[in-house]
Amino acid sequence: MVRCGGSSHRRVLLWKEVEEPRSLVLEPRRGYMYWTESPSDSIRRATMDGSELQTIVAGANYAAGLTFDQETSRLYWATQSRPAKIESADCDGKKRQILVGSDTDEPYAVSLYQDYVYWSDWNTGDIERVHKTTGENRSLVHSGMTYITSLLVCNDKRQLAKNGVSCMNYIIFSQRNSFGQLLPNTTDCPNVPLPVSGKNIRAVDYDPISHYIYWIEDRSHSIKRSLANGTKVSLLANSGQPFDIAIDIIGRLLFWTCSYSNSINVTIRTIVFLKRCRVNDTGDSEKPSKTRPEWNGSLSTESVVPWSCIVCRSSKDCLDKSDEVGCPTCRVDQFSCQSGECFDKLLKPL
DSSP states (O other), rough: OSSSOTTTTTEEEEOOOSSSEEEEEETTTTTEEEEEEETTTTTEEEESSSSOOEEEEEESSSSEEEEEETTTEEEEEEEEEESSSSEETTTTSSSSSEEESSSSSSSEEEETTEEEEEEEEEEEEOOEEEEETTOOOEEEOOOOOEEEEEEEEEEEEEOTTSSBOOOEHHHHHHEEEEEEEEOTTSSSSOOOOOBBSSEEEEEEETTTTTTEEEETTTTTTEEEETTTSSOOOOOEOOSSEEEEEETTTTTTTTEETTTTTEEEEEEEEOOOOOOOEETTSSOOEEEEOOOSSSOOOOOOTOOOSSSSOOOOSSOSSSOGGGGGTTTOOOTTEEEEEEOEEEEEEGGSOO
């Protein structure tokens, strides 16, 4: 088994029939991961335990910046072939659509927020956006920012302006050796630089629960993380050649692609235990009922890592309803876990 770095909490999910996996995104609600492969010019999919491997887009025009819309279950990417384009397809690789087919130089990083897809241009330094369904209303968000390696549009209602108005969206971006934060389309929230330092930054992801930023440093072949204020910097992996990272905010796992070893890997960040429902005092038990089985990926001999919360998921899975007792209160558009964390209902298991 080939590993992208060595750790007792790290496992290789895929290493057979995979060639130079690059851009990586997750669909935790259904338990899928998607990635690009340059040698085969394809977009591929597997379940998040590494099974059910398949090619869903052949001839992807050398896709980069792959991203996934959790609301519509569509994939978006930038093409590296000429002419460069911004494309989209559904989660099965069908209903393919060209959103932007002209007047682009070298689109590289792609992200989504609400009704728009955002992308950065490696050469021009422009960040633009276009409607994610119609391809209309193309507009310039920012300019003069060359060599953007990663672009991440976030929605965090805990970021408040001085007058208490929420900064609904902000963009985390990386440029080789620095991070920044843009707040487009607003006058009440200033643009604030991120005091996080890195070198030869290749890819970035952000955990809205812990407020950690995760990134890959290309020259040192390492994966690091830090709080958004620049403190608590830690090294997670420093071998192999990691290319892209993706956080499973439900399962509390960190996935990444390793192009050197042709593998997709996972690191256990926070172990989440499944609750078993007691039926009577004789010791018999009843497993929670679900529409699909949870993942028991053998990541640890002492724990089971589920796709999502079983306890406190706003549905009474246990016969005695004990799984919904004493649960925290979240907003009406969220569901809660026993840990006290609240998640968007769009991420709730089907």
